[in-house]
Amino acid sequence: MDWLGSLVLQPGKTATLPPAPGAAQALLAAALQRRLQRPILLIVNASRAIEEWQREWQFFAPELPAPLVFPDREVLPYDRLNPPAEISTARLATLAALPHWRGLIIAPASAVLQFLPPPSHLDRHALWLHLGARLPLESFRQRAIDAGYQSVSEVSEAGEIAWRGGIIDIFPSGSPLPYRIELFGDEIDSIRAFDVETQRSLGKVEKVELLPAREVPTASEDLQRFRAQFRARFSGDPQQAEIYRAASRNSIPAGAEQYLPLFFEACGDISNYLPKDSIVLEESGLAAAVQQLRQEWQERYAERSSDRAHPILRPDELLLSEDSWQQRLAAYPILRLSEQVQGEAQGFLPPPSLQGNSENPLLGLERFLQELPGGARVVLAAESAGRAEAVGEHLQRLGVPVQRVGNWSEFSAGSASLALAVAPLERGLLHQQRGRIDLALISEAQIFGDRVFAQRRGGRARQRSMENLLRDLGELQPGDVVVHEDYGIGRFLALDTPFAGQGDVNEYMSIAYAGDAKVYVPVEQLDRVSRFVGNSEEIELSRLGNARWSKAKAKARQKAIDAASELLDIYARRAARPGRSFPAPDDAYWDFVSRFPFEETPDQQAAIDAVLDDLQRPHPMDRLVCGDVGFGKTEVALRATFLVAHSGAQVAILVPTTLLAQQHFENFRDRFAGLPIRVAMLSRFQKGKERSAILADTAAGNIQVLIGTHRLLQGDVQFADLGLLILDEEHRFGVRHKEKIKALRSEVDVLTLTATPIPRTLNLSLAGLRDLSLIATPPQRRQPVRTFVQEFAEDTIREACQRELHRGGQIYYLHNEVQDIERSGKLLQRLLPEARIRIAHGQMPETELEAVMLDFYHQRFDLLLCTTIIESGIDNPRANTMLIDRADRFGLAQLHQLRGRVGRGHQRAYCYLFTPDPRAMTDDAKRRLDAIQSLEELGVGFALASHDLEIRGAGELLGDAQSGHMDEVGFTLFMEWLNDAVAAIRAGKDPQSLAEKQAEGPQIHLNTPALIPSDYLPDVQLRLQLYKRLANLRKSEGIGAIMVEMVDRFGTLPDAVKTLLCQTQLRILAESLGITAIDAGPQGARLTLSARHRLPVDRLLQKIQKESQTFQLEGQDRLRIRRTLPDGQTRCEALLTLIDELNGPDSSKE
Incomplete structure (x- = not known):
């Protein structure tokens, strides 16, 4: 790099660097950074170049800090849209870091030319929170609102804040994680990072920096300034303008960034944030890109400037003019990159295309290596470890030695003439010395041609748990229709304390019924309440005291038992019939896997492992793989197909449309190219002769993978040895086709793929009748629509x-x-x-x-x-x-x-x-x-299935036999009964005994508050969710997990919550031991036993004889405890100790 020694850097002077086509530009920039050790602002022509520069920087300069990125707002000029939250917060985080940054900064021209908030905006709203620092709650609340943070009940993305008494959850701008701040009085007692999905803490930190959440200030004085400057700038009645009216209401509408200069006395720009010794580096072609950008702003202004409801500023009020930009640049040395090679005998050359042919994709690379002069050195950049392995093995077969390296520095320091690195680069480079090639970087794009580089991985994949997805479906709003097992269908009114005036401060769910009747359900009995899923608009509320609900319930429960018996019969026949056990993956399988160009997400890998495990078992597989579009279900199918076809059996892939069949055919054909697995498609595209040949070859076993629509279900399609049926979007097939699929199910392994599971499919999976794999983790950096x-x-x-x-x-x-x-x-x-x-x-x-x-x-x-x-x-x-x-x-x-x-x-x-x-x-x-x-x-297929069921009515999705009865009791309750019936039949019990299930669980009265106080947890939905989880518990272990979660999320447990948790433990023990009621107060307690209680009688009598003054039997079914129990905690401890003594020390773990 001799040019570095002769480089003269002067503010305001422009120097052009040596020509550098392809990735050579990043190599020069890295050399520049190493030598000068000064901040470099790289201005690229468009946002799409940023990602490639980041990948190249990682390869050429892994020892240097990763570049800071200042992204474009991703909205068009004069858009009435807010920039995406992740973009706004990333921009503010970059601006905050810039003054002290010593590395590379990458920004597109569109971001660099726009006016920005002045540094005073960040100074005014930035705040460091330290352990032990004072943080008066009310003043901090106002400060957060002024900084643009949005109050929510549960934090999920940057720029949000949630308040829960002495606990504050906040997701700061630019932070990868949100933080939970716990106060003791007005002092910060702890700061913990937490996980957005689980809302559980991850670890403690000493301090955290808060930045403003928006570039537009939202404090009242800022809005006053905006209104004053708006009136001065635009003529006419300002009240006609939507943004002015919103600002008058102290709110900010979408698109306010297009009025940024009116919020400040003077705006800033990127030069206000750059360190004084920065260098500006311009990408090749920048001048033309800037000219096009300015033209676009002018055209958009001309289109919109006549809209009186949305008056807009001129482009020169939002963008730096050419003169202003040149004045800013005069403070820094300017270096210009160039791709134009003038025919010099040394330096960089345009990287060549080295594409081979379908038979040998690496033919172009082989010829290039053969033609290189002696002494030349080459490094190949493969996109993934698997691809690197495949390329390395190919070269070894040719007798070409290749050395693995980690990056460019490692390659440069070595002596290998041919090296191989894992680096997902699109551009390569070529260098010559005295007219002879001496150095080359070859990327996959040069070998295999341009393709979409999708699913780039960067950072940690956020794995979604099925439990969290399903739990979130239960949030109730006032007015929602609910079902109580004993009282029927009503409307949820509220969660409140209706009997506080009578000394009972506990919470109840109030439910409205027909005839203005109302029922108050204790929160410990919420396991008997479920959200009504069905057509709730037309549903008739139950009338209390009427036998109609009892009759409807009995009929629906019987239908659930009948359905369970029928379904189990189908699946029992499958399990009893010996299926084919396919062999474990071998070297050929792993070679096929290495062709997959991306890294698997955690739950995609889990789905693959589950399918492979199913295929190796002696019973037929019936697995549902559910994941949103583009989450990687096809790769699961490809790997299952390879395992089955490689073992000699055939695979049928059934899809709902011809276009989808065509796309699957192309994907499967490409992935199986070069392998002894023949893929064919049967569709309306084909002529009779071609179709007949495919049918004959399928029947003879010469086609291993056949893809098609319902045409595959016709009688003339015969397989020699069908081993696997793959169904894509099964719910889109008609009734007749589903019947044929149902018949096939008991004979072969079945893999079903779906992006939106219909609820019947979903609930069969949850009932354990089908195996379910949920791919809910989006490919990294994939964004919601x-x-x-x-x-x-x-x-x-x-x-x-x-x-x-x-x-x-x-x-x-x-x-x-x-x-x-x-x-x-x-x-x-x-x-x-x-x-x-x-x-x-x-x-x-x-x-x-x-x-x-x-x-x-x-x-x-x-x-x-x-x-x-x-x-x-x-x-x-x-x-x-x-x-x-x-x-x-x-x-x-x-x-x-x-x-x-x-x-x-x-x-x-x-x-x-x-x-x-x-x-x-x-x-x-x-x-x-x-x-x-x-x-x-992303990943909301489960939630959509539930919504769709509510809107369309459950019946049509589960078939006519159950439809009427299910609509009368609601889908959720029906499925609960179905699951109970399945469990009973599997356990060898008579499902009819379910009808005798006792109407209510044990009645536990400790005569002391047992609730989640609203001042501890104000959010009604969260309280309901926790009450419901506690009521659903059937084992004591779950109580400890909920307790830990509550302390973590909401703070130290009040006595009322401790009592609630104890009451839950007593209820679980009472259910398992046949205790129907526990009543405790200041003077003692009383236990009521059922006729079939499971308390050891000998221990019970021994206890009464030994402590006759304290323990007495009242009649045949009541145990009286005479002891002073002044408060809830004492009552809890006394009762738990007694049950432990009577039933043995392990009883509390029931």
Whole structure:
């Protein structure tokens, strides 16, 4: 790097670095950083370059700090949208770190040119919280609000804060984790990081820094300044402007960043944050990118400047002008990168393309290595360890020695002529000395061609537990319909203390019934209450004292027992019939696995392991793999397919649509290329002769993997040795097809894949009748799809599409009426004259439809106007915006599936659901749209299944036999009975005995408060959730776990909570021992025993004889304890000690 010694750095002077095509630019930047050890601001042309620079920096300079990134806001000029929360907080964290940073900073031109809040904004709102520091609660509350933090009941993303008495949960800007701050008085007693999913603490820290949550200030004086400057800047009535009216109400609407200068006396820019000795490094082509950026702002301003409801600032008020930018640059030396090679005899050259052919993908690499002059050194960068292994083995077979290295520094320090590294790089480099190649970095993209680099891993995958997903479904709101086993269907009113005036301060759930009746359910009996899942809009509330509920309950319970018997019979026949035990994975399997280019997420790996284990067992497999679109279910299917086909059996893959069959066929064919496994597809695309040949080869066993729609279920499809059936989205097949699938189920191993499990499938899995694998961990850095529900608006269409086109992506526009889809096409072409638009729908000829879909995948046009033909399986990671016309006409599962077509990569994806006037929509449609908008989080297939069941009614999903009875008692209760019946039959008990289950559990009265006080935990939903979990406990071990969680999340337990936990333990013991009631007070206690109690009679009599003054029998069923028990704690200890003594020391662990 001789040029480094001659480099002259002067503020305001520009120097051009030696030409550096490809990854050589990052190599030069790393050398520059090492030599100068000064902050370097790298300005790239567009946001999409940042990730590649980060990967290259990690490879070339692993010993240097990872670059700081200052991202673009990811909204279009004059967008009325907030930047994503993770973007806003990352920007603020970078600005806070910049003044003291000594490494590389990467920022796109769009982020560098925009005005920013001045450093005083961060200084004013930044706050270090230390152990032992004073933190007056009310003043801190106001400070958090002024800094833009949003109050929530449970913290889940950056910029949120939750208050619970002396415990504060806060997710600071730019922090990877939220923190729990516990106060003692007004002093910080502890600071703990915690996990967003479990809400449990992870570890203690000494201090934490809080930064503002937004670039826009929200304190009252800032809003006053905004209003004053708004009136001065814009003429006319300010009350006509939406943002002015919002600011007058002390709130900030979306898109306020477009008015940033009006919130401050003077704005800042990035130069206000950079250290004085920084160097500016410009990516090649930056001047043209800046010019295009300014032009885009002018065009957007011209389009929007006439909207009086949304007056906007001029581009020069939001962006640094060219002159202003040059003035800022004058304070720093400027270095310019260049890719233009002028034919010099030494230096960097453009990296070559080394693509081979389908038979030998590494042929181009082999020829390149053969033609290299002696002494040249080459390092190959493979995307994953598996790929590196495969490339290394190929080279070894050719007799080419290769050495493994970790990074460029390790390669440079060594002497190997050929090295291999794991580094997911897209660009390579080539260097010559005196006209001869002496150095090369070869990336996978050069060998295998350009492809989508998806699912880049960075940081820790957040694993989702099934327990947490299911637990979150139980949150009740006042007015929700609930079912009490004894009283029937009512509406949840509140959680309150209705008898406080009579000395009972405990909490009860109040439920309204027909005829203005009301029932108060003690919280310890909430195990008898469940949320009504069914068509709650049309349900009739039960009438107390009426026999109708008892009759409905008896009929539904019998139906549950009948259903359990029938289902168990099917699955018993499967278990009794010897299945095929496939061999364990061998070297060929692991070689196939090494072709997978990504790292498995934790629960994807768990699903793979479970499927492989099932296949090796002697009984037929019936496993459901549930995971949102793009979470990796196909890879699970591929590995199962390989294991079965490699052992000589056949695999059938059944999918609901021809397009999905085509995509699966291409995926499977690509992955099995070069292996002795033949993959074929049966579909309407084929002519008679071709179809006959496939059928004959399948029957003869010459085809190992056959993919198709329900065509595979027809009688002429015969397999020589079918070993595995893979079902994709089973719920989309018709009744007739499901019957044929049901018949197949008892004969072969079955693997079902679904993105949205219908509740019947889900609950069969939970009942233990089918094995369930949940893939709920999104690929790392995958972001939820932002979902908007609004009335149809041409402006929104134009803006949403332009945002996507601006970042080089593609768009789905879904219009499900074929007869007037052409009219929608004309509308879109008028709104977006620059966009290339094509149409796809199911009435097109198959060949034409296939051609359109293929062209869209290859980015030959920008916008696909289509029907629901795209619902299953069309996988295009470049399409990140979807607009759905008349979204009110779609089912919830369908909307979820459609939305899953976008957001397959790392860029934020958007989905717009257009509706008619709300008055023209049904209540069900409104609830569906509310549900899909509220469940933006990744991995919400389970939650959607529950919502869909509520909206559509349970019956139609479980079949006619149970529908009427289930609608009368609700799906949740019916499934509870079904699960009980399954358990009883499996245990060899008569399921009819379930009908004799006692009406209520043991009655425990300690005559002292036993509750979760509202001043300890104000959030009603959280209290309900905890009460329900305690009421559902049947073993004492669970009490300790809940106690630890409560102390961690909410602080030291009040006496009332301790008593509640003790009462729960007493209730569990009483249930197991046949004690029907425990009543305790200041003068003693009384235990009521059932006729079949399980207390040892000899110990009981011995106790009475030994301590006759204290213990006495009253009649045949009551034990009286005469002892002073002044408070709840004493009563708890006395009763637990007594039961321990009577039943033995292990009784408390029942």
